[in-house]
Amino acid sequence: PQHWRIWRKNTHVLFVNFMTFFIQFSAGMIVTSLPEIMSEFGAEDRLELSSYIVLAFVLGHLAEPLLITPLSRIYGRSVVSRVCNSGFVLSTLLCSYASSLATLIFFRSMAGIFGGGALSNGTYTMKDLKVLWGKTGLLHELSGLLGFILGPVCGGYISDGLGWRRTFALLAGAAAAVAISMVVVSRETYIPALLRQKVAHRRRETGNRHLRSALDSGLSPSQRLWRDIVRPFPVLFSNMLCTVYTCVGGIMYGLLYVMLTTIGLTLTRFYLLRTDGLGIYYLGLGGGCLLGWVSWLEFTKQAGVMEARLWPVFFSATVAMVGFGLCASTDNLANRYPESRVFVAILAMGGHIFV
Structure with missing residues (x-):
């Protein structure tokens, strides 16, 4: 992947940055809508619950180093990226249909799990392409920072004009457009996963079940998952x-x-x-x-x-x-x-x- 044409690398980087922006935007856009949400669900006096709406998204990021990253080393960046992007879009959309505060907190935590996985997977994708440093790496960091900055600012105006439910729906629609584009243009970038695919193809061609990749550790998927978790x-x-x-x-x-x-x-x-x-x-x-x-x-x-x-x-x-x-x-x-x-x-x- 590091020897791809520059336009293909830039296409991957562009969509990774777009998804990073929307995920970080989602983390902060809800904070200006908390009074409206608490009023709609009749929980104005339970201020401690309002913090869970925001923190549920952040706590979901805990799954990234413990589960998502190890899975990306087993099944590759492309599969995990598509699952995480789809899960983030679906969870964000379901937030707009939440019928109770508990349901909203649950869907926000799921959006945090999938969003955190998409963030880390995007960073590792850029690392696979050898573009994580220099100006491209700075642009990636800036996209996440701008999303975090503009989330509360834009979220306040959108929520005031359309309501918090439509704010979630709009974000889900924008993220869905990026996720669909990534399915069309993105390719696998993790070298061990590419070698495993090549070995599997050669096994089917030759019938030799003893062929192995040079990077194969000999561990089963469950053993590799446990090793990466601990x-x-x-x-x-x-x-x-x-x-x-x-x-x-x-x-x-x-x-x-x-x-x-x-x-x-x-x-x-x-x-x-x-x-x-x-x-x-x-x-x-x-x-x-x-x-x-x-x-x-x-x-x-x-x-x-x-x-x-x-x-x-x-x-x-x-x-x-x-x-x-x-x-x-x-x-x-x-x-x-x-x-x-x-x-x-x-x-x-x-x-x-x-x-």
Whole structure:
């Protein structure tokens, strides 16, 4: 695959970036619709349930390293990509027909599982094509970041005009167009899977059942799946630096999603802000993430060795904690509208640089 013509590589990269954008867009677009959803299902007083609507999507990403990625190494990128894309489209569409809050949370978690699998599979596809670095890799990162930034902003206006159910339906339609296009143009990129297909073809031609690929480990699919599932845990628990970074990174992501899930309900319930106005408020969060991404690029350019990246880690963690403290100390979000957006941007910038 790395020797394909440039137009074929670019076609794969283009559709991977489109799907990445829509999946990240889905993660944030719902936050501005939480007040409307809670009101429709009669759960205005159960604020803790509103966070599950957003977090169910994020928690679904846990299946990516534990299940989706190992399956892609067994059956190939193409099959897993088609299943994940189809599952994401179907789950997002079913969210628009949810009849209860529990049903909506369930479909959001399924969308998170399939969406997380599509994200990781797209990244590995670009790695197979040897285009994950350089300008193409930066474009892939930017597509996901723009989806995360524009999700709350555009979601607020769309939900205010059409309702949250049609917002899900529109997203499902756009993602379905990309998924169908990927079925038509995408091909297998994982070299071991391609070799297994070639060996199977040669076995049928020659009748020799002893033919094997040079990359065949001799393990059964279930053995390879179990090996890939348990592989990350020794590294996680045996390397103290990896353990600390993982824990702090989880805290950073938690802080970002605390802001995502609580700001909207706070502003609409206590300060009577309109849904479309919430999208503008989330520009501070998106601007902070974008500034953090640009700062991270500068840090990585200056880092000649891996150890030189340690000081940005401590710097970014401190900035994120300061931003979160400033947000918590803002006693009146409505009257201190510009200041609170700056505080949210500081939190987002520090968290994004660290992660």
